Every structure is written in C-alpha cells, then in structure tokens.
Amino acid sequence: MMKAVRNYGIEDVRVEDIPKPIPKQGEALIRILYSGICCADLHIYKKGMFITYTPETMGHEFVGEIADPNGGSLTVGQLVVGDPRVPCLKCSACRTQGYQRCESLGFIGEVSQGCFTQYIAMPWEKLIPINRPEKLSHGALVEPLAVALHICVEAHVGKNDHVVVLGCGPIGLLTVAVAKQVFQAKTVTAVDIVDSRLQRAAQAGADFQLKDISQSSLSEFDIAVEAAGIGVTFQAGLDHLRPGGTLAMVGIFENPVSIQPNALIGKELRIIGCNTYTREDLQQAAEIIGKGTLSLDFVISRIISLDEAPEAFKALAGDHKNDLKILLQAH
Ligand SMILES: [Zn+2]
Numbered sequence: 269m270m271k272a273v274r275n276y277g278i279e280d281v282r283v284e285d286i287p288k289p290i291p292k293q294g295e296a297l298i299r300i301l302y303s304g305i306c307c308a309d310l311h312i313y314k315k316g317m318f319i320t321y322t323p324e325t326m327g328h329e330f331v332g333e334i335a336d337p338n339g340g341s342l343t344v345g346q347l348v349v350g351d352p353r354v355p356c357l358k359c360s361a362c363r364t365q366g367y368q369r370c371e372s373l374g375f376i377g378e379v380s381q382g383c384f385t386q387y388i389a390m391p392w393e394k395l396i397p398i399n400r401p402e403k404l405s406h407g408a409l410v411e412p413l414a415v416a417l418h419i420c421v422e423a424h425v426g427k428n429d430h431v432v433v434l435g436c437g438p439i440g441l442l443t444v445a446v447a448k449q450v451f452q453a454k455t456v457t458a459v460d461i462v463d464s465r466l467q468r469a470a471q472a473g474a475d476f477q478l479k480d481i482s483q484s485s486l487s488e489f490d491i492a493v494e495a496a497g498i499g500v501t502f503q504a505g506l507d508h509l510r511p512g513g514t515l516a517m518v519g520i521f522e523n524p525v526s527i528q529p530n531a532l533i534g535k536e537l538r539i540i541g542c543n544t545y546t547r548e549d550l551q552q553a554a555e556i557i558g559k560g561t562l563s564l565d566f567v568i569s570r571i572i573s574l575d576e577a578p579e580a581f582k583a584l585a586g587d588h589k590n591d592l593k594i595l596l597q598a599h
C-alpha cells in the first residue's frame with residue numbers, strides 16, 4: 269500500500285492508503301520524490317472543474333526515479349519527469365497540430381491516478397529523463413516551467429520587447445523568469461496586488477513591479493500575459509498594449525467576465541490562447557532545470573509531507589495569498 273492525496277469533491281481532499289500500482293506492458297513504475305500543487309488542482313478543489321468522477325488521486329506535476337523499468341530502456345534510479353497529458357488521440361488537433369490543442373485534453377490526477385502519492389505507473393514514451401539538479405525538488409517545476417516556455421514561444425517574445433505579466437502566481441512568475449532570463453526581453457513588468465508576490469517577481473528578474481498597471485512609466489507594451497483569469501487583468505491587457513501588440517491568455521477563468529473589447533479592434537491586437545506545452549517545451553524545461561541555469565527558489569513557498577496536503581489546499585484556496593507553489597515530498 270502507499271499514501272495518496274485523493275479528491276472526494278469540492279473542498280474535500282483526504283489522505284488515504286491505496287494499492288501500489290503494478291505497471292502494465294509498456295509502462296514503467298516510478299518512485300515519486302516531489303510533486304507540486306498546481307492552479308488546476310485548485311480549480312478542482314474549489315469548483316470541481318476538469319474531473320468527471322471521484323475519488324481520484326490528484327496531481328500532475330512531479331519528479332521521480334525509475335523503480336521498475338519493466339523492460340523499458342530507462343534504468344533503475346534514473347531521474348524522470350512525465351508528460352502528464354492524456355490526449356484523446358482522435359480529434360483533429362491530436363492528429364495534426366499537437367496535444368496541447370486537444371479538444372478533450374485530460375491529465376493524470378483528473379482522468380487517471382495522479383502523482384500526489386508515492387508511486388505511479390506511466391507509459392515509457394511519456395517519461396523524460398532529467399539530470400539530477402542541485403535541488404532535487406526543482407525537478408517538480410519542469411511541468412509549470414514548460415507552460416511558461418510555451419507562452420513565450422507562442423507570444424514570440426524577443427529582445428526588443430516590453431512585456432507585462434498580469435498576475436504573479438506560479439505561472440506568472442515563471443513567465444517573468446523565462447521572458448527575462450531565457451528570451452531576454454528588453455523589460456518585464458510584473459503586476460499583482462500582493463506585496464509578497466511582487467517581491468518574488470523581482471527575484472524572478474522583473475525590471476518593474478507594480479500593484480496597478482496604470483502606474484507604469486511605459487505607456488504601451490508589446491506583449492501582455494494574462495495569468496490571473498479575471499476580468500480586470502484581461503481588460504488591462506487590452507488597454508495597455510501597443511497597436512498590433514499581443515495578448516497571451518493563460519489564466520483559467522472560473523467565472524464568465526464582462527469586458528469592453530474595442531481596443532482589440534482599434535489597435536488590431538492579436539489574442540492567443542496558451543494551453544500547456546509541446547513535447548519540445550517540456551524537453552527544454554527538463555534541460556534547463558537539469559542544468560540548474562535558472563534560479564527557481566522564488567516560486568516555491570514550502571515543501572510539506574503528503575499528510576499535510578489537505579491543509580495546504582485550504583491555505584491556497586483561502587484569502588491570504590502569501591503561499592505560492594507548495595511541493596509535496598513523497599518519501
Ligand atoms: Zn500544472
């Protein structure tokens with residue numbers, strides 16, 4: 269048996285013992301080391317989004333080591349991350365454009381056993397080997413880092429660009445770091461109403477940290493990233509872009525919002541949706557973290573045991589936003 273953090277419905281997360289998985293043909297068994305609580309897990313917790321049944325072991329961000337290759341090419345002890353996506357493999361996107369656009373894209377932790385536990389069985393082809401980073405826990409950040417890389421690739425962030433990131437949760441902060449440190453944007457402005465998040469944005473490499481975008485000395489941005497999933501930041505993105513600028517949307521909206529869209533027409537803006545990543549983004553994120561070239565401590569607020577996960581969900585869903593990425597240590 270092994271410990272697992274399971275979702276039983278809205279605001280009902282329990283730690284239970286479940287049977288250790290037995291890998292099927294074509295799957296390896298992975299001993300999970302660290303996993304990360306994602307915004308998507310919070311949407312499940314708060315609103316019951318994405319899931320079709322309960323109970324299920326939650327979680328899709330992890331780093332672990334091969335416990336049983338089960339005939340595959342990876343060796344026991346090899347550090348790996350997994351592509352947690354479960355695409356339908358039938359829709360037009362799955363056939364031609366990439367799983368990130370799959371119309372019924374699912375994730376482990378939603379449609380099958382997730383990683384907030386001690387072992388997981390996954391198909392060989394979903395596993396990506398990663399070099400041991402100095403801080404092993406950073407391996408659990410490969411998946412969200414891939415999301416940030418995908419945003420910057422899709423938005424074509426370049427060296428002359430002034431970028432504004434609206435909302436400094438984990439994805440917003442990782443986007444600040446990638447835009448500035450990997451894509452070398454000219455300036456990156458971070459906007460959030462929480463002081464501690466703005467301090468973290470400075471550590472991530474933001475040139476400017478603001479509580480309100482209208483205080484910016486830059487009147488026009490080339491690229492805005494909406495990473496909050498609320499109407500005010502959606503509107504702020506439209507209103508503060510230069511003509512022909514790009515609004516990249518990545519925050520999931522829990523509720524419908526009302527906006528004034530005329531700036532979109534008047535300035536011929538481009539709006540792009542960013543959903544997860546490509547396999548190449550995931551691969552690049554694994555390389556960056558394996559090399560340890562990007563400092564990432566700013567995104568982790570604490571590392572706790574699986575037993576403490578229900579309390580962590582309560583804290584993350586609550587009003588005071590000083591927690592950021594919480595990692596679960598499985599062993
Ligand atoms: Zn995630």
Ligand SMILES: [Zn+2]
Pocket residue numbers: 355356357358359360361362369370371372373
């Ligand atoms: Zn599909």
